[in-house]
Amino acid sequence: MHKVLRELDVDLGERSYPIIIGQGLLGSFDLTPWVAGNQVMIVTNETVAPLYLEKARACFPGKTVDVVTLPDGEKYKDWQTLNLIFDGLLENRHTRKTTIAALGGGVVGDMAGFAAACYQRGVPFIQIPTTLLSQVDSSVGGKTGINHPLGKNMVGAFHQPQAVLIDTDSLATLPPREVSAGLAEVIKYGLIREEPFLGWLEQHIDELVRLEPAALGEAIYRSCLCKAEVVALDEKEGGLRAILNLGHTFGHAIETYAGYGNWLHGEAVGTGMLMAADLSVREGNITPADRDRAAELIRRARLPELAPEGMTEDDFMSLMAVDKKNVDGKLRLVLMKALGYAYVTDEAAPGNIQATLNAFIR
């Protein structure tokens, strides 16, 4: 049977919820204590369904469980695909007492969560993330949404889950590129807020790349804890929470340029964090040796270290101009004051930004 390794609570007052981390949870862990009504709609995708759908069903004994299976990929994170969820809910006459369960990676979680935020103006949902990235990042924090041709995650809502169930066994079927993409976000927590965790990662990054369970459990727990702390301090992204976007402004530009799905989100964030580290050196905040420590971790996690072939400085500037962290037209970036201490600024010198962009284009 299953084994719960770790459990933590995301403290958001009346919207607080637990994250349960363990092995063998899918198939036997009872999620019905977090289901208020009789109906459950599992939202998953074509890749995950054959692997884990029947096990996920078993987590809702006694409930009427329907399923919507989406096509797999970031390029389907759009309204047309989101509508498949609404179609399924309405065709199966799900009322506003239904619970939506997201079974899959970040795209499934974002879309199922947004569907839950909007269906009949809001119904409860449960996250069952099956990728490393979604386990350490998108399952915590309540951000949901879809992409728009002019920008990522431009349409969405804050909607907190009732519970998050993380089964580390589900990582066994994950392609190596996706493991690396997840590790980018794990490294991020070290860079923005947890210098000691960076040291732990330098000792264990190879075990993580090899998917060794003990290391994975610890990395997921420490990542969720870090994110949960930041989110609890700043649920709606008024201030502190913005540091979770380290590497994301550069990264979103890369993703948009490459076309959604060609670069994985975590890959783009990996390169974006290197760019942020580089700019932090130019701004006089951290040393070249600090930057190289970050670069070494990114490299050992097998993440890309340069922008996509052909992407120019102008491409970056134009794509970053629509980033939603900008305020009244000023480019807002997350940089590091030190390793393990990120901050938000809209005052990076344009010449330094230009120099960093030129150091990373090919």
Add this chain to the structure above:
Amino acid sequence: MHKVLRELDVDLGERSYPIIIGQGLLGSFDLTPWVAGNQVMIVTNETVAPLYLEKARACFPGKTVDVVTLPDGEKYKDWQTLNLIFDGLLENRHTRKTTIAALGGGVVGDMAGFAAACYQRGVPFIQIPTTLLSQVDSSVGGKTGINHPLGKNMVGAFHQPQAVLIDTDSLATLPPREVSAGLAEVIKYGLIREEPFLGWLEQHIDELVRLEPAALGEAIYRSCLCKAEVVALDEKEGGLRAILNLGHTFGHAIETYAGYGNWLHGEAVGTGMLMAADLSVREGNITPADRDRAAELIRRARLPELAPEGMTEDDFMSLMAVDKKNVDGKLRLVLMKALGYAYVTDEAAPGNIQATLNAFIR
């Protein structure tokens, strides 16, 4: 210049906002105290824009004002049209500090409000309702959303405005059918909660049909006050607020059957309220004389009194089964215990429901 006739506050704690009712407000009332950033996006439609767009612009002195003009009609209350708002926001690089202003009727308000709820996971918005229906109903309460082919308002969010500006002069250009549709909701407030207001309406309904300003101002104020009180008591529709749906379960079925836009929402609600009154008689709550008082007001407001040609009992039952007020498969209806006292029940006798349906189909 303008003249503020009435002002009331919708009390929702930190989401409280004012409703300003007056004559000549469009063109001269300064709304910038409710605009936090530099950008404003006015969302309007092709009918309203030629009449009031330039006057609405003048309410935002010193701000950068962009405009999205939607096609006019309930049938455009869908994702494709909603996306025009997101396109306009992104093309004009509106940041998360932008303010969206809805200039038009209920459809524009619902769509602009939902766009505001979702754009970058939520930006502020202001309502400038220009129809009687939207002034007395959809501008108060924070409900936003779009339709789905399988049901009205199935996708949406609760999102409160920063302020609501109601200019009674804008009713001068309203077609008579839309005046009647608005009066349906005005009458509703009397039926659900304000018996004295019913008496007032019996004295003034003809003045309202003729759009006499003094009567209009009073009716709008009393309607907003009633709705604001109900919403303040129950923001997220946990209980009391459901009484605002008097006539809506039957009405939504009619609208869906007729095809969105063929019957106006208020027209369908008018007939739906008569059906609810009829069922309330059959349930033994009110007298036939009470029902006839309601019917007389509906008639004097020039609203339809029977279901659409060709609509059957089966059509009603099937369309009402997906109503989002239902819980776990039980049909939930708003009925009257007495004139001026509505309640919610899922225990109306099936035989009585059937009899009411048969009394209103042709």
